[in-house]
Each structure stands twice: as C-alpha cells, then as structure tokens.
Amino acid sequence: RSHTHIKLRHLSSHSKYWVCAYANRQHDLGVELTKDPRQTSFYRAIEEARGILLILDGEQTICEQPSGPATPFTRAWCCFEESIVSEMNDVKIFDVAVVAELKAYFITDGVSEEDARRADDIARSNPDNLETSITG
Numbered sequence: 001r002s003h004t005h006i007k008l009r010h011l012s013s014h015s016k017y018w019v020c021a022y023a024n025r026q027h028d029l030g031v032e033l034t035k036d037p038r039q040t041s042f043y044r045a046i047e048e049a050r051g052i053l054l055i056l057d058g059e060q061t062i063c064e065q066p067s068g069p070a071t072p073f074t075r076a077w078c079c080f081e082e083s084i085v086s087e088m089n090d091v092k093i094f095d096v097a098v099v100a101e102l103k104a105y106f107i108t109d110g111v112s113e114e115d116a117r118r119a120d121d122i123a124r125s126n127p128d129n130l131e132t133s134i135t136g
Contacts, residue, residue, distance in 0.1 A: 004104045005053055005097065010113040017053065018045040037080055051093030051109065052085045054078075058100065 006015055034040060046052070057068040072078035085094045093109040108115070 005095065005106065008106055008108065008112050008114045009093075009095075018049060042077060042081060043084065046081060046084050046088075046092070049092070051095065052081060054082065054094070054096045056096065056098045058098070 005011075006013065037043060054072055056070045056072065059066070059068045061067065072082075082094070085092045089109075095109055096107040098105050106112075111119075
C-alpha cells in the first residue's frame with residue numbers, strides 16, 4: 001500500500017522505502033549488530049530517510065502461532081527506530097499505517113499535503129463555514 005502513502009504525502013513515484021526485513025540478512029543479524037546501535041545500517045537508513053512509515057499488523061495466525069496486533073511495538077529494533085525518529089522529530093516525519101479489510105488508514109505526523117488540499121477546497125467552496133466543515 002506504499003502507493004497510497006506516496007499519494008497522501010505527495011511524494012515522487014520514485015520514492016524509496018527502507019524495509020528492514022528485506023534490507024538485512026534476517027538469518028544472520030549478528031553481522032549487523034554492534035555495541036553502538038547508531039553504527040548500524042538501521043540508524044544510517046533513518047539518517048538518510050525523510051521519516052518512518054510504521055505499518056501495524058492486525059491479529060493473525062502465522063504458522064499456527066498467534067501474532068499481532070501491533071507487532072512492531074514488541075520488537076526492540078522497531079522501537080529503536082521509532083525512538084530515533086522521535087529524537088529527530090523536528091526534521092523527520094513519523095507516519096503510522098494499518099490495513100483493515102484491504103483499505104489503508106494513516107495517522108500522519110502533522111498535516112499531510114492531502115489534508116491541506118482538502119481544507120483549501122473546503123475553504124474555497126464555503127469560506128463562511130470553514131471551521132464547521134473541518135471539525136464535522
């Protein structure tokens with residue numbers, strides 16, 4: 001569902017996403033780990049990135065084992081990545097996504113470009129009733 005996030009944030013269609021599970025050898029993470037986690041590819045990727053898109057899973061069964069919901073909050077490296085972005089909050093965005101019934105839902109860090117466009121459309125169509133239109 002990255003195309004939905006690209007549209008929401010008005011990113012280039014050539015935008016790149018770091019996916020830890022695909023970027024590191026998951027069966028041999030010992031090569032990647034150091035005493036200082038800020039010396040890992042995880043940290044370097046976050047430094048280069050515009051921000052993080054945290055994707056939360058629902059409750060599910062994988063290989064007959066229960067998993068989720070919100071598995072990333074139970075993983076040390078995911079929590080590390082989230083904490084780094086929180087420290088860099090003035091320069092990094094931190095968006096959260098969840099997929100339910102094949103539809104992606106987002107919580108954005110600040111007002112997304114899509115939200116700003118919608119507010120502008122509402123203001124132009126009904127300038128006397130802008131606050132009521134936005135707050136419902």
